[in-house]
Each structure stands twice: as C-alpha cells, then as structure tokens.
Amino acid sequence: EKKIRRIDSAKDKSRAREKDSERLKVEENVFDVSTLKILYTLSNKGIIKAMGGSISTGKEANVFYAEGPEKELAIKIYRISSSTFKAMDTYIMKDPRFTNIRNNKRDIIFAWTRKELQNLKRAKSAGVRVPEPVLAEKNILIMEFMGEKEVPYPLLKNTPLENDEVKLVYDTIVEYMHLLYKEANLVHADLSEYNILIDPNNITPIFIDMGQSVTLEHPNAREFLYRDVKNILRFFSRYGIKDKTEELLKKIQAE
Numbered sequence: 001e002k003k004i005r006r007i008d009s010a011k012d013k014s015r016a017r018e019k020d021s022e023r024l025k026v027e028e029n030v031f032d033v034s035t036l037k038i039l040y041t042l043s044n045k046g047i048i049k050a051m052g053g054s055i056s057t058g059k060e061a062n063v064f065y066a067e068g069p070e071k072e073l074a075i076k077i078y079r080i081s082s083s084t085f086k087a088m089d090t091y092i093m094k095d096p097r098f099t100n101i102r103n104n105k106r107d108i109i110f111a112w113t114r115k116e117l118q119n120l121k122r123a124k125s126a127g128v129r130v131p132e133p134v135l136a137e138k139n140i141l142i143m144e145f146m147g148e149k150e151v152p153y154p155l156l157k158n159t160p161l162e163n164d165e166v167k168l169v170y171d172t173i174v175e176y177m178h179l180l181y182k183e184a185n186l187v188h189a190d191l192s193e194y195n196i197l198i199d200p201n202n203i204t205p206i207f208i209d210m211g212q213s214v215t216l217e218h219p220n221a222r223e224f225l226y227r228d229v230k231n232i233l234r235f236f237s238r239y240g241i242k243d244k245t246e247e248l249l250k251k252i253q254a255e
C-alpha cells in the first residue's frame with residue numbers, strides 16, 4: 001500500500017514534468033538531425049522498439065523512456081547545444097582515460113557519454129546498484145529503466161523515509177560509496193539526494209548520473225569525495241544521522 005502511494009506520487013510528478021519538457025523539447029531542439037539518425041538506426045537494429053515520453057530535462061541532457069526488445073529502457077541524450085559543456089572540460093581533461101580527446105564541444109560531449117557508460121559498468125561490477133548500461137553512441141546513452149510500467153522510481157529527495165528505513169538506506173549508500181571507491185576506483189562526484197533513486201519494492205537506493213564520476217587518479221578526486229560525503233551527511237542530518245565527516249571519509253576509504 002505504501003508502495004502504491006509512492007508510485008502514484010512519482011507518477012503525478014512525472015506527468016507534470018512531461019508537460020514541461022514537451023514544451024522545452026521544441027525550444028531546445030534535443031533531436032538534432034544527427035541524434036535523430038542514431039535513434040533511427042538503433043530502432044532499425046531492434047535495440048529500441050518504441051520511444052516514449054520525456055522523463056527529465058536537465059542542464060545538459062534529456063532523459064526519455066523507451067521500450068526495448070526485452071525490458072524498459074531509459075535514453076539519456078546529451079544536447080550538443082548544451083551551454084554548460086565547459087564544466088565537462090575540467091572533469092574529462094584530467095581523466096587519464098580520456099587524454100586524446102580533441103578540444104571541441106562535440107568530441108567532449110561524445111567522450112562524456114562514453115565515460116558515463118564506462119562508469120556505470122564499473123559501478124555495476126563493483127556491486128553498486130545502478131541502471132544496467134546498454135550502449136553509448138555519440139551523445140546517446142541507453143540504459144536499463146529504473147521504474148515500473150513507464151513510471152520512474154522516485155528520487156531519494158522525494159521519498160519520505162520511515163524511521164525504520166533510514167538506517168538501511170543510509171548504510172547502503174555508504175556501502176555503495178565504499179564499493180565505488182575500493183572496487184571500482186571511482187568517486188561519484190555529484191552524489192546527493194538528486195542522483196539517488198529509491199526502489200519502492202525494498203526501499204533500496206540506486207545511484208544514477210555518473211557522467212562526471214572520476215577515477216581516483218583524478219587530481220580532484222579527494223575533493224569530490226569530500227563534497228559527496230558532505231552532501232549525504234547534510235541530507236541525512238534531517239533524519240537524525242550524526243556521523244562525522246572525517247569518520248565517514250575513513251570508512252569509505254577503509255579496506
């Protein structure tokens with residue numbers, strides 16, 4: 001019953017967003033010709049059976065629902081016209097995995113998209129629950145849809161937690177940060193209640209949005225980890241979690 005309530009409220013929110021983004025889609029021109037061509041090819045190959053509605057319109061990317069041959073899919077499309085790509089620069093240029101990227105907007109966005117796919121793969125192999133990545137092609141990332149019957153799971157931000165759920169959600173997030181760090185050699189680098197979904201079936205967290213995640217060799221990795229830790233502690237302080245920043249940092253970096 002609790003689950004139904006949660007799904008219903010997520011549904012209403014996603015409907016509201018859909019209206020908004022229908023309008024934005026036209027204005028922002030997500031589907032430029034080259035993006036349309038790729039979507040067309042993917043649909044000819046049977047990777048996408050049908051495109052669905054918009055799930056989200058963000059600063060750099062739009063996320064759409066799609067039907068796959070086997071399961072529901074989420075399609076994240078980075079806008080080539082995105083104005084904030086300069087910020088991507090600082091993340092990608094210092095990443096040893098991406099040293100040969102030409103310094104132009106399209107290439108940076110394509111590299112960014114591949115990076116998100118790779119980060120999701122690494123996270124998944126490390127045992128972190130993330131959407132299963134399917135493929136990256138130019139500015140398009142296809143992944144598992146985290147939701148049911150076209151309704152995405154709610155963000156942690158929009159999921160009121162019962163007293164008995166807080167500890168489990170918090171501990172799992174900390175465990176995922178630890179696994180990311182130790183097993184995947186990654187720092188999420190944009191972790192907050194906005195990039196964690198909650199599966200209402202078992203109230204477990206799912207990490208999303210890993211385009212900006214960096215390997216530990218990145219010169220700013222420690223700083224990003226510190227920021228992630230601060231964000232999580234700030235969010236959970238409302239639920240009475242009082243862990244100290246330094247202790248949590250140690251725990252995440254422990255063997």
Ligand code: ADP
Binds near residue numbers: 060062074147195
């Ligand atoms: P942005 O860079 O715009 O923040 P995100 O990757 O965070 O991009 O995705 C934006 C929103 O789209 C998320 O807040 C979430 O609601 C939804 N979303 C993203 N990926 C998925 C997915 N795999 N399944 C379901 N919903 C998703």
Ligand code: MN
Binds near residue numbers: 194209
């Ligand atoms: Mn996000």
